[in-house]
Amino acid sequence: MKVVIIMGSKSDIGYASKIAKKLKDFGVNVVMRVASAHKTPLKVLKIIKEYEHEDVVFVTVAGRSNALSGFVDANTTKPVIAAPPYSDKFGGVDIFSSIRMPSGVAPMLVMEAENVALAAVKILSLKYDDLKRKIAEYQERKKMEVENADKEVMEWEV
Numbered sequence: 425m426k427v428v429i430i431m432g433s434k435s436d437i438g439y440a441s442k443i444a445k446k447l448k449d450f451g452v453n454v455v456m457r458v459a460s461a462h463k464t465p466l467k468v469l470k471i472i473k474e475y476e477h478e479d480v481v482f483v484t485v486a487g488r489s490n491a492l493s494g495f496v497d498a499n500t501t502k503p504v505i506a507a508p509p510y511s512d513k514f515g516g517v518d519i520f521s522s523i524r525m526p527s528g529v530a531p532m533l534v535m536e537a538e539n540v541a542l543a544a545v546k547i548l549s550l551k552y553d554d555l556k557r558k559i560a561e562y563q564e565r566k567k568m569e570v571e572n573a574d575k576e577v578m579e580w581e582v
């Protein structure tokens with residue numbers, strides 16, 4: 425069981441590593457690969473094939489024009505999470521290339537590294553019970569953060 429992060433360029437390593445770190449916090453194995461649907465489509469297909477017989481979730485990290493997420497999704501039966509790195513260049517329009525796909529192509533768009541990791545872990549938890557417990561603990565910690573913030577703000581001097 426693992427998450428395979430395919431990034432379109434080595435320049436995406438910063439965001440891909442953030443996702444990988446969060447996945448490791450859940451105890452999930454991560455493999456990071458570089459391949460581009462625009463530039464090396466055959467290599468993308470080769471990578472997909474390598475994990476054909478494993479329980480994997482693919483996470484695609486591709487900035488600018490995101491062909492990678494749809495291309496991977498259309499060529500695998502495994503779940504694919506599109507995780508474009510945030511960019512405010514050109515008014516953030518890059519994101520539009522990750523939103524609407526052709527019919528029969530359904531990578532799931534998730535923004536923010538922590539949320540991408542959580543979504544992948546939730547998918548894997550359908551089969552791996554241990555991850556269910558870890559997700560419940562994680563959610564409990566998140567709730568506690570809100571509770572603690574509430575207490576702090578109630579006592580705030582204005």
Ligand SMILES: Nc1c(C(=O)O)ncn1[C@@H]1O[C@H](COP(=O)(O)O)[C@@H](O)[C@H]1O
Nearest residue numbers: 432433460461462486487489490491492
């Ligand atoms: N969106 C894609 C694809 C693709 O979708 O196939 N291949 C590379 N890229 C993205 O282009 C940006 C610049 O890539 P280069 O470093 O190759 O110029 C990166 O964010 C990459 O993910």
